[in-house]
Amino acid sequence: DQQVKQNSPSLSVQEGRISILNCDYTNSMFDYFLWYKKYPAEGPTFLISISSIKDKNEDGRFTVFLNKSAKHLSLHIVPSQPGDSAVYFCAASISAGGTSYGKLTFGQGTILTVHP
């Protein structure tokens, strides 16, 4: 049972345009969401996060949007740069309470390629 899904295995974008990566989740208990970026032969690195009490969080070129009613979040990268080419994972967690708290559940990842 995949509780966090990234249905697009790959995305190709021209440099300077917007990249939109999508993520859906099924567990309504998730209340914190994160995006990680992974280059080949490296471990994932934290990119940006959002709490369920917000619907938007920005950090420079990166913005994450959360639609709780649709159980959907998206990562926008504007403008996209060739150095953004990587695998992007979304992840979700339950921030407190119960036996599941503190564990991150990851999506399958989306390979982003930004062409010069």
Add this chain to the structure above:
Amino acid sequence: NAGVTQTPKFQVLKTGQSMTLQCAQDMNHEYMSWYRQDPGMGLRLIHYSVGAGITDQGEVPNGYNVSRSTTEDFPLRLLSAAPSQTSVYFCASSRRRVGNEKLFFGSGTQLSVL
């Protein structure tokens, strides 16, 4: 800053062999965890620890053992390797277990079981 260090980077095993993947962090993090990454599956939690002497199972614990005798180290043991354990393994740590803490990952161990 070393962060999270994993060794070895690559390993080839024969079915039935045992080995230990090493993980060390120098950030005095309370929480450590092991994930495996498989194509189309994302990262799946194997085991985690909330402090020295305390470990628990994640989503895919079968075939793996862990222990945490110190804050810094969290080794992952494969008792009898199987081809299904061919994967990339990542160790990660965070300050605390709380779900809004970001994880810091090591660079991974690529394991092949023949």
